[in-house]
Amino acid sequence: MTEISIKVLDQSGKTLAVSRGENEVNLVYSAPYQEGDRIVIDTFDRNDHYWVQVDDALGRALMFLKEGNFVYPVPFGSKRINLSPKVFSGSKHLLHVRKARPFEYLAYRNLSKNVNDHHDNTKAFPHASANVETRGESVFAAMNAVDGVTAAASHGEWPYQSWGINQRPDAELTLDFGRLITMDRIVFYLRADFPHDNWWEKVTIEFSDGSEQEFALKRTGEAQEFSIEARQILWLKMKNMIKSGEPSPFPALTQIEVYGKEAD
Numbered sequence: 001m002t003e004i005s006i007k008v009l010d011q012s013g014k015t016l017a018v019s020r021g022e023n024e025v026n027l028v029y030s031a032p033y034q035e036g037d038r039i040v041i042d043t044f045d046r047n048d049h050y051w052v053q054v055d056d057a058l059g060r061a062l063m064f065l066k067e068g069n070f071v072y073p074v075p076f077g078s079k080r081i082n083l084s085p086k087v088f089s090g091s092k093h094l095l096h097v098r099k100a101r102p103f104e105y106l107a108y109r110n111l112s113k114n115v116n117d118h119h120d121n122t123k124a125f126p127h128a129s130a131n132v133e134t135r136g137e138s139v140f141a142a143m144n145a146v147d148g149v150t151a152a153a154s155h156g157e158w159p160y161q162s163w164g165i166n167q168r169p170d171a172e173l174t175l176d177f178g179r180l181i182t183m184d185r186i187v188f189y190l191r192a193d194f195p196h197d198n199w200w201e202k203v204t205i206e207f208s209d210g211s212e213q214e215f216a217l218k219r220t221g222e223a224q225e226f227s228i229e230a231r232q233i234l235w236l237k238m239k240n241m242i243k244s245g246e247p248s249p250f251p252a253l254t255q256i257e258v259y260g261k262e263a264d
Helices: 142-146
Strands: 003-009 015-022 024-029 038-042 048-055 059-065 069-073 093-099 127-130 173-190 200-207 212-216 224-243 252-262
Touching (some): 003 024, 003 093, 059 173, 127 142, 142 173, 173 200, 212 224, 224 252
Antiparallel strands (some): 015 024, 038 069, 048 059, 048 093, 127 173, 173 224, 173 252
C-alpha cells in the first residue's frame, strides 16, 4: 500500500485543507483560491506512476513522480490565459490522486501528455521546456505543447494556446520523460492561424540516444503522424525548424504526441 496526501497551502505555507489515504485520495476544497495558493502532493514512493488531478475542470494525467512529490502553484492573472476559464474557478474543487495500475502505465500510449505540467516542475513527468517562449507569456509556453489540446485555428488565448518561439531561428523544445521509455511514433500539430501564422517545412528531432531524424511537414493544423524505428530514450529535443517562404514570421507548435511504452 502507498500512502498519499493532498494539501492546499496558502502563500505563507499554512495548510488550508488536507486529505490522506492509501493508494487513492480525494480532496474536496470548499473555498475560492487566493493568489499564492499551491497544491502539494506527496506519495512517499519514488519512481512510480500516478493519476493526478489538481482540478476537476483541468482533467487528470498519468504522471511519473520521480521523487514522490509534486507541487502545483495555482495560477492567476496572465499565468492562466492558457487554461480554460473554468479551471480553478468557483468555491468547490475536486482534487484526486490514485496510484496507477500496471496495466495502465505499461500500455502503449501517448507518453507526452501532461495536463499538469508547469514552468517550475522538475519532479513530475513528462515535462516540456524550451529555450524561448514568446514574450514569456503562458499562452505561448512549452507546456502547452503537451496539454492534450489540439485546437490550432487561432492563437493568443485558450483553447488556442501553443508553443511560440518569438521568431527565434534557434528555438528548441525539450520533452523529458524522467525515465527510460521506448517510442516509435510522433505526431505534430502545427498552429494554423493562417495567414497570421507561418509553418515549418522541416523539423529535426534529436533523441537522448544520440540519434537524430528529420521530418517533412505540411501546411495544416491537422495531425501529422510519423512511424519511426523504435528507440529507447530519456528525452527528445525538437530543433532546426525550417519555416516556409510565406511572409509571416510566426510559426508555432500546438501539440506534440509521442507514442510508445515503458522500456523493458
